[in-house]
Structures are given as C-alpha cells and as structure tokens.
Amino acid sequence: MTMFQQLRARCIKGLMALAVAAGVLTGAPAALADPIWDRWKAADAAVKRGNPGQAVPHWQFLVQHYTSAGDWQNAALFCGRLNQYFDGIKDYENAIKYYELENEYWLKAGKDWGAVDLQRAEQIRTIVDVYMFTADQAMLQRQAAPPDGKLAKLEPEYGMYIGMYSEQDPAMGNNFTKSASLYGKNHAIYLAYSPYGHPFPKQYAVRAKQAGAALQIGWEPGEGLDAVQDDAHLREWARAAKASGIPIFLRYASEMNGNWVKWHGDPQKYIEKFRLVHRVMAEEAPNVAMVWSPGDVPAYSMDAYYPGDDYVDWVGVSMYTEPYENGDPAQGSMQATSPIERLDYLYKTYSARKPLMISETAVSHYAHIPNESFTAYGLLNLHRLYEIMPVKYPRLKAITYFNVDLKDRESRNNYSLAANPSMKSLYTNMIARPYYLTKVEQGAKPADGIGHVPLSMGTSNTFASQTKITPWVKIPDIYIGKINYFINGELIESQTNPPFGFVLEAGEVPEGSTLTLDVYNRAGDKVASKSYPLSSQVSVIMDGQRQHYEQPPVIRNGSTLAPLRAIFESMGAEVTWDAATQTATGRKGDTTVSVSIGKRTAMKNGEPVALDVPAQLINGFTLAPVRFIGEAFDGNLKWHAASRTVQIATSGRSTVGSAALPPAQHSTAADPSAPTEERGFLMQQLDEALNDAQEPDSPESGGLIEWKTVYAITHRSFQAVASFIFSLVSNAA
Numbered sequence: 115m116t117m118f119q120q121l122r123a124r125c126i127k128g129l130m131a132l133a134v135a136a137g138v139l140t141g142a143p144a145a146l147a148d149p150i151w152d153r154w155k156a157a158d159a160a161v162k163r164g165n166p167g168q169a170v171p172h173w174q175f176l177v178q179h180y181t182s183a184g185d186w187q188n189a190a191l192f193c194g195r196l197n198q199y200f201d202g203i204k205d206y207e208n209a210i211k212y213y214e215l216e217n218e219y220w221l222k223a224g225k226d227w228g229a230v231d232l233q234r235a236e237q238i239r240t241i242v243d244v245y246m247f248t249a250d251q252a253m254l255q256r257q258a259a260p261p262d263g264k265l266a267k268l269e270p271e272y273g274m275y276i277g278m279y280s281e282q283d284p285a286m287g288n289n290f291t292k293s294a295s296l297y298g299k300n301h302a303i304y305l306a307y308s309p310y311g312h313p314f315p316k317q318y319a320v321r322a323k324q325a326g327a328a329l330q331i332g333w334e335p336g337e338g339l340d341a342v343q344d345d346a347h348l349r350e351w352a353r354a355a356k357a358s359g360i361p362i363f364l365r366y367a368s369e370m371n372g373n374w375v376k377w378h379g380d381p382q383k384y385i386e387k388f389r390l391v392h393r394v395m396a397e398e399a400p401n402v403a404m405v406w407s408p409g410d411v412p413a414y415s416m417d418a419y420y421p422g423d424d425y426v427d428w429v430g431v432s433m434y435t436e437p438y439e440n441g442d443p444a445q446g447s448m449q450a451t452s453p454i455e456r457l458d459y460l461y462k463t464y465s466a467r468k469p470l471m472i473s474e475t476a477v478s479h480y481a482h483i484p485n486e487s488f489t490a491y492g493l494l495n496l497h498r499l500y501e502i503m504p505v506k507y508p509r510l511k512a513i514t515y516f517n518v519d520l521k522d523r524e525s526r527n528n529y530s531l532a533a534n535p536s537m538k539s540l541y542t543n544m545i546a547r548p549y550y551l552t553k554v555e556q557g558a559k560p561a562d563g564i565g566h567v568p569l570s571m572g573t574s575n576t577f578a579s580q581t582k583i584t585p586w587v588k589i590p591d592i593y594i595g596k597i598n599y600f601i602n603g604e605l606i607e608s609q610t611n612p613p614f615g616f617v618l619e620a621g622e623v624p625e626g627s628t629l630t631l632d633v634y635n636r637a638g639d640k641v642a643s644k645s646y647p648l649s650s651q652v653s654v655i656m657d658g659q660r661q662h663y664e665q666p667p668v669i670r671n672g673s674t675l676a677p678l679r680a681i682f683e684s685m686g687a688e689v690t691w692d693a694a695t696q697t698a699t700g701r702k703g704d705t706t707v708s709v710s711i712g713k714r715t716a717m718k719n720g721e722p723v724a725l726d727v728p729a730q731l732i733n734g735f736t737l738a739p740v741r742f743i744g745e746a747f748d749g750n751l752k753w754h755a756a757s758r759t760v761q762i763a764t765s766g767r768s769t770v771g772s773a774a775l776p777p778a779q780h781s782t783a784a785d786p787s788a789p790t791e792e793r794g795f796l797m798q799q800l801d802e803a804l805n806d807a808q809e810p811d812s813p814e815s816g817g818l819i820e821w822k823t824v825y826a827i828t829h830r831s832f833q834a835v836a837s838f839i840f841s842l843v844s845n846a847a
Contacts, residue, residue, distance in 0.1 A: 153172045273548075275302040275558075276299070276550045298546055368409075441525040482526040603628075627648050652759070
C-alpha cells in the first residue's frame with residue numbers, strides 16, 4: 115500500500131468513526147435491529163476476520179442505500195471502503211469506478227475532498243492510445259481551432275511554441291541567442307519574472323528581440339492587489355512594453371488559486387485588478403497578450419478567479435512533475451501521476467474558449483532530499499510532456515520549460531536539462547520537428563505542414579506514403595518494460611525506452627490491416643493490449659509535386675487505379691463525360707484518349723489500347739489503370755514500392771529517383787527522434803527491383819511487395835531479439 119493509500123485509509127477510518135460518534139449514519143441505531151445497521155456490522159466483522167472481500171456486498175448495498183436517500187456523505191464514505199479494497203487487490207477497474215463515485219458524492223455533499231480520489235483513479239488507469247502523422251491541413255487546423263474559428267491574439271493555427279526559463283542555466287543564462295547551439299533550435303518564448311512596482315524588464319526584452327523571440331513575463335504583485343492601480347506607473351510600464359517591439363505574453367498574478375501567493379483569497383478583487391490591467395494593456399500595448407494562469411492544484415478553486423473571456427487572451431497553467439510530493443518522500447510518492455491527466459480539467463473547461471499554454475513546467479530527474487536519481491522517471495514524463503500532450507490536447511499551443519536545479523530551495527528537485535545528458539538529448543530530439551514553433555506570430559504553423567491525429571477504433575485510419583506512429587501508454591506499474599507493435603499479427607517493432615514510436619512505410623501496411631500494441635511491465639508481464647484498424651493508400655507525385663485527390667488511387671485485383679479527370683486536368687488536358695455511354699474523354703493538343711466504364715480497351719487517337727483491368731466508377735469518380743493515365747499524353751511513370759507512390763513526369767520531363775522524393779504526406783524525415791533502420795544489401799536489391807523494373811499496376815508487383823514485407827518484418831524481428839539480448843547482457847554486467 116502506498117503512503118497515499120495509507121494516509122487516505124486512516125482518514126476514511128477516522129471519518130467513519132466520527133460518523134458513528136455523531137450519529138450521522140442514517141437509520142443506524144445501535145440498540146435496535148435494523149437492516150442497515152446489520153449490514154454495517156456484518157461488513158466490519160468480515161474486515162476484523164481478515165476477509166474484507168466478504169464485506170464488499172455489504173458496502174455496495176450501503177452505497178446504494180445512501181445514494182437513494184440522497185445522503186451523499188455516507189455514500190462517499192462507503193465508496194471509500196470499496197475503492198481501497200479493490201485497489202489493494204489490484205482490481206483497478208472497480209477501484210477506478212468507486213474512486214470516481216466517491217469524488218462525485220463528495221461534490222454533491224458540497225465538499226472537494228474527492229480530489230485525491232480522482233488523482234488515484236488516474237494513477238491506476240491503463241491507457242493505450244495511438245496517434246499518427248498526417249499532412250491533412252484541414253484536419254489539423256480543425257482540431258486545433260476554437261469552435262468559432264477565430265484565433266486569439268498571437269495564436270498559431272496549429273503547432274506549439276516552445277519556451278524556456280534559462281536564467282539559471284549556467285551554459286545559457288539570459289543569452290537567448292545561445293539556444294540553437296545548446297538545444298539544437300531557437301525557442302519562441304523566453305520567461306522572465308518581474309515584481310509589480312518595478313520598471314518594465316527592458317534588458318530581457320532586448321535580449322529576446324536579439325534572438326527573434328517573444329517574452330513571457332511573470333508579473334507578480336508581491337505587495338498585494340491593492341497596489342495595482344490605473345496610475346502613472348502602470349501606464350509607463352505598458353508603454354515600455356509596446357516600445358519593446360516584441361510579442362509579450364503577460365502572465366499577471368499567476369497561481370492565484372493557491373494560498374502561497376499574496377494575491378490569493380479574494381476572487382472578486384482579483385478579477386477587478388486583472389480586468390484593469392487588461393484594459394490598460396489594450397489601450398497602451400497591443401503587442402501584449404494577457405495570460406490567466408492558475409496552478410494545476412487546487413483545481414476546484416481556480417474557476418472563481420477567472421476574469422471572463424473578454425479579458426483573457428490565453429489560459430495558462432503552472433505544473434511540475436516530480437517523484438515525491440514537494441520533493442519529500444515523507445509526503446508521499448507521486449511517481450504514478452503523469453503530467454497529462456493534470457491538464458485534463460483545465461483543458462475541458464477552457465480550451466473551447468481560449469488557446470492554452472503551460473506557462474511554467476518541468477520534470478524532475480533527481481530528488482535532492484533523499485538523494486535519489488530518477489532518470490527513467492524523468493525521461494518517461496518528459497516524453498509525455500512534449501510528445502503526447504500536444505497531440506492529445508491540440509489546443510495546447512505553448513510550453514515553457516523551467517530549466518532550473520532547485521537543489522536548496524522549494525521543491526528540492528533538479529529540473530535542469532543540462533544536468534542530465536539523457537534528458538537534454540531527449541528534449542533536443544523532440545523539439546527538432548517543425549511542429550515545435552520557434553517564432554511567435556499570428557496564425558503560425560509548422561513549415562512541413564505535418565501534425566498528429568488520433569487513431570480511431572471505428573475508422574480505417576488511412577495514411578499515404580509514410581507515417582510515424584506515436585503511442586500514449588500508461589499502466590498502474592508506472593514504468594513500461596516493453597511495447598511490441600504488430601501489423602496483422604507480425605512483430606514489426608519492439609521498444610523498451612522512450613521516446614516510444616516508430617516510422618511505418620505505406621508498403622508495409624496493406625489495406626485493411628490491423629495495428630496491435632502489446633504492453634509489458636518491467637517484470638515481463640503483459641498488462642495491456644489494444645488493436646486499431648490501419649491502412650495505407652497509393653500516392654501520386656507529378657513533376658515533383660505531391661498530388662492530393664478527393665478520391666485517392668486504389669488497388670483492385672493487383673492493379674493500381676487512379677482518378678482520371680484529376681490527373682488529366684493536372685496534365686493540362688480538357689476532360690468531358692458522356693453519361694449515356696459512361697465514357698470519359700481527355701483532349702490535349704493533337705491527342706485524344708477515351709475510357710469507358712467496365713471496358714478493358716481504351717482508345718487513343720482512334721487506336722485501341724488494352725487495359726490490365728477495366729475502368730471503374732468508385733464513389734462517383736472514374737478510375738482507370740494508372741499507367742494508362744500517366745502515359746496517355748506521353749508521360750513517364752516510376753513506382754516507389756516502399757511508399758506506394760506513383761511518380762509521373764509529364765511530356766518533356768523525367769521522373770526522379772526514389773532518393774529524391776519530396777517529403778511524404780506523413781514524412782518523418784525531419785524528426786531526429788524517429789527510429790532509423792539500416793536495411794542492408796538484400797533490401798536495397800528489393801527496392802531497386804520494385805522501383806526500376808516494377809510496373810505499378812502489374813500482377814507481378816504483389817510478389818515483390820510480399821517478399822519485401824516479409825524481409826522487413828524478419829529484419830525488424832531480429833533487431834528486436836538482438837536488442838533484448840543486449841539489454842540482458844548489459845543488465846547482467
């Protein structure tokens with residue numbers, strides 16, 4: 115039993131004792147025979163005999179009784195008995211059920227005592243979600259946009275600003291121009307703190323401007339809210355902010371929901387002063403975005419301080435991920451809590467109204483009080499913070515990392531990336547993708563146009579060319595021992611450490627495939643498994659430009675069929691349709707070609723041309739063999755089997771080799787954290803056979819693709835076995 119559970123069990127036991135002493139248990143007179151009292155006594159007797167399982171039906175009866183009577187306090191107390199029992203025997207499904215019910219009943223009783231119940235429910239919840247890369251601009255913009263479609267001040271369309279508090283980083287300090295040399299990339303935002311009543315922090319703004327960055331200012335009214343007035347000081351400060359010439363995120367009086375700050379305790383006064391500051395900034399400094407930023411705890415008290423949508427540009431939050439509560443083992447372990455669920459309440463409450471930022475955050479890799487290293491914990495949660503949170507929460511559009519070693523103060527945790535080479539390497543690799551934005555500007559978006567979308571259980575989850583699979587996995591055992599990935603039952607990847615995720619080529623994923631993840635704990639037990647439908651589709655590149663069609667190409671009977679009208683028109687041909695004969699005709703210069711639905715013969719300038727398969731109507735579009743379409747107006751074709759891509763060079767141009775392909779729709783070439791694979795001589799030979807001698811719509815393509823897929827799977831399997839043996843040898847050493 116964890117310290118959290120022990121303390122909580124003692125609290126519930128005390129509450130039950132108080133309830134008895136005060137006679138609050140409805141209808142429980144000790145002197146009279148009573149079915150409620152009998153149930154309670156029977157449950158207690160079972161516990162005393164050392165068989166709490168026999169108490170379960172009695173506790174469940176009592177929960178139902180007090181719920182029907184509207185006695186929420188007693189219903190919550192007996193839910194507490196049940197969730198402790200189920201948690202103790204590792205029946206996590208039932209434990210979560212009663213933790214959530216206990217929280218619900220405490221809220222109905224007018225108390226927020228269930229916050230710890232929700233925390234524990236999340237700690238033991240098993241999650242296996244999967245995301246994949248896409249270049250579908252409309253989808254990425256839609257999932258990251260507010261309901262009204264109107265972006266807030268300085269809000270990107272999609273993607274995420276990366277920020278850092280670097281002042282106490284010995285290698286960087288406030289020399290923001292060093293960021294690229296230290297972390298491989300510039301940051302979009304740098305954080306500075308400034309007390310209210312002091313002049314505008316001009317020196318920080320100058321350095322941010324030199325680095326081409328924005329400034330987040332933690333503006334703290336340390337003398338209390340009464341000192342904040344619409345006076346000369348506030349106006350001068352605002353004018354200096356405007357004169358800085360850079361975007362500014364003003365995080366005024368943050369963490370107001372915590373009793374550790376002087377501006378806590380009077381929500382109405384707080385709202386009044388926040389609105390005042392907003393009004394002055396709107397009048398004097400249009401480059402300033404107002405950030406309302408509570409702490410992630412206590413969650414239920416933050417809403418009372420919200421100034422209103424008209425006065426807030428961004429909603430932020432401060433949250434830290436550390437192995438012990440306040441860095442102290444005596445206060446309880448927090449290792450089972452991830453940063454992801456801690457954003458959930460804020461996101462659900464405010465993301466439809468405002469873009470979100472994590473305005474101050476960090477992950478500990480060393481606890482100074484017990485002098486314990488937590489590198490594995492740090493890597494696991496740093497990966498979750500930067501890889502998983504932006505894809506799970508697409509309205510999360512900025513994260514600022516607090517890059518400090520708090521060795522002798524406050525939480526006594528080491529959050530410094532530079533102090534741990536593994537943490538720094540992971541951070542540098544993760545932020546290298548264009549998705550992590552380096553410049554604050556209205557409507558910004560990633561240069562490569564790529565983002566993540568969730569896989570769905572009920573749709574085909576189709577990608578083109580190449581994608582990266584990124585899993586979000588959490589288990590009650592905390593640390594993940596291994597994740598095995600299967601396509602149609604064949605092992606294709608195995609990973610034991612973050613960053614979890616891998617690249618899939620379209621040629622490895624036939625239509626109608628199934629992706630399965632098996633999750634193991636460190637003891638080697640399989641603790642979770644989940645499957646998703648996954649398919650790939652054929653892509654078309656014409657004269658070096660990737661084409662996007664309303665009806666993508668398909669494969670029928672081993673032949674690739676492509677949309678005739680879309681490709682002909684891209685080649686400059688005029689297309690007509692004869693509904694009576696179901697014939698599509700294309701004309702370009704002196705060339706006329708026609709294709710009729712269901713016929714295996716096409717016509718070119720009056721001469722018949724045999725087709726491998728007949729043209730077909732699919733979803734209202736005419737599709738014909740891609741080789742005929744591509745060569746109809748003297749184009750040249752090349753087939754790239756690994757990515758299932760047809761390259762068409764129109765008359766007078768030449769196809770490019772596979773190495774010169776432009777970025778795929780789901781390309782991960784810019785992602786240094788993505789796994790790489792040396793395929794060897796045989797794979798190169800298969801690639802050459804598929805790329806150079808292969809007909810894109812010939813029956814022979816199937817055999818080569820199958821051989822290549824078998825080889826790839828075997829190759830990856832040997833890699834996984836070798837990695838496993840290496841880890842055993844390393845551990846033994």
